[in-house]
Amino acid sequence: MATTILAQRKRRMKAQQWAPYVFISPFFILFLVFGVYPIGYSIVSSFYNWKLIGNKAPVFIGFDNYVNVLTIDPFFLSAVVNTVFLLITGSLLQHVIALPLAILLNSRIVRAKELFKTAFFLPYITSTVSVVIIFGNLFDTNFGLINWVLGLFGLPHFRWSGEDLGIKVILSTILNWKFIGWNTVIYLAGLQAIPAEMYEAAEMDGASGFIKHWKITIPQLYPIIFLAVSLSIIGGMQVFEEPFVLTGGYDNMGGSGNSGLTAAFYLMFTAFKAYKIGKGSAIAWLLFITILGLNAINRQATRKYNQ
Numbered sequence: 001m002a003t004t005i006l007a008q009r010k011r012r013m014k015a016q017q018w019a020p021y022v023f024i025s026p027f028f029i030l031f032l033v034f035g036v037y038p039i040g041y042s043i044v045s046s047f048y049n050w051k052l053i054g055n056k057a058p059v060f061i062g063f064d065n066y067v068n069v070l071t072i073d074p075f076f077l078s079a080v081v082n083t084v085f086l087l088i089t090g091s092l093l094q095h096v097i098a099l100p101l102a103i104l105l106n107s108r109i110v111r112a113k114e115l116f117k118t119a120f121f122l123p124y125i126t127s128t129v130s131v132v133i134i135f136g137n138l139f140d141t142n143f144g145l146i147n148w149v150l151g152l153f154g155l156p157h158f159r160w161s162g163e164d165l166g167i168k169v170i171l172s173t174i175l176n177w178k179f180i181g182w183n184t185v186i187y188l189a190g191l192q193a194i195p196a197e198m199y200e201a202a203e204m205d206g207a208s209g210f211i212k213h214w215k216i217t218i219p220q221l222y223p224i225i226f227l228a229v230s231l232s233i234i235g236g237m238q239v240f241e242e243p244f245v246l247t248g249g250y251d252n253m254g255g256s257g258n259s260g261l262t263a264a265f266y267l268m269f270t271a272f273k274a275y276k277i278g279k280g281s282a283i284a285w286l287l288f289i290t291i292l293g294l295n296a297i298n299r300q301a302t303r304k305y306n307q
Contacts, residue, residue: 046281053275065282076283078258079266083237085168086262090175091236095228098180099221102187103213117188120181131174132245136161139170164259167247171260174242179235183228190224191217226302233294237287240264263287 046065050058069076105116123131138145139160147157160166194217202212218225239262247255250273254261267287271280 042281042284045278046285048278050278051275052272052277058278061278065279066286069279069282069286075253075258075261075266076263079254079261079263082168082254082259082261083239083263086171086175086239087233087236089168090172090239091179091232092229093172094176094180094183094232095225097176098183098228099187099225101180101184102191103217105184105188106191117185120184122181123178124182126178128178128241129245131178132242135170135174135177136246139166139173161246162256164257167243167255167259170246171239171242174246175236175239179232183232186228187221187224190221194220222302226298229298230295233298234291237291237294238264240268244268263290 045058047060047062048058049061049064101120104110105113105120110116137143139147141147141157141159141162144160146160150157158166160170198216198220199212202216207215243254243260243262243265244250247253247260250269253269254265263283264287267280267283270276270283
């Protein structure tokens with residue numbers, strides 16, 4: 001009898017030991033199936049000449065997909081240049097506007113802060129398709145508000161969606177409008193964590209408003225700045241929906257002069273329109289390496305100025 005009771009206790013103890021692992025196992029199972037497996041699959045497929053259509057089996061070609069993309073591909077370089085342009089003017093430029101807005105919103109002179117935070121955040125949660133359609137109408141050549149304003153000053157109408165620079169201007173405007181509020185809210189959260197005593201001590205020493213922000217606000221916000229810029233780099237290098245909708249999908253390949261063709265746009269076109277899964281996977285990993293490199297530069301710059 002005692003032996004039976006002891007055996008039951010051991011079984012219960014083992015069950016209790018395994019219980020936590022059973023409860024957390026769904027996360028790891030889903031992560032392995034929908035995270036690790038697709039990543040590994042894309043790495044392997046990038047070394048194959050593999051098309052989704054046809055009966056031909058994938059052929060191992062080593063690094064040929066990478067070499068092809070980096071040397072003789074007619075669109076990849078253009079897509080990278082467009083992506084970097086939008087990264088600078090449509091993603092990184094946001095922080096030059098968002099940080100002063102956050103400082104102003106955090107000041108004592110602004111009332112109804114919650115209302116402003118809501119208003120700034122609304123563009124971020126607005127449907128991308130709706131936003132692109134609205135801005136496309138604003139920049140319309142014949143009936144757009146922008147050309148109407150230019151006409152008031154005697155300036156000629158500009159074919160925004162029909163010119164290389166015009167498409168980039170529209171996309172940059174959309175990205176800034178959509179994400180400036182998001183970055184403002186991030187910076188505002190960081191500002192509210194800075195002790196008020198630091199500003200009070202600076203005031204006692206006779207520091208002006210600019211000096212207080214330059215010597216206190218910016219250094220204290222370096223971790224937040226690193227986070228916000230990193231998110232902008234990741235998002236800016238993966239811009240797809242905005243140019244896809246604005247330029248009319250895959251058939252137009254980014255519009256006039258391929259000026260709206262981004263790296264992510266070209267990745268999707270290659271993999272799911274041209275059905276070249278191997279080459280598309282290679283582009284994806286080149287994009288991933290580029291994002292890692294840019295964030296490493298961002299990290300080094302943050303550390304340098306935070307010393």
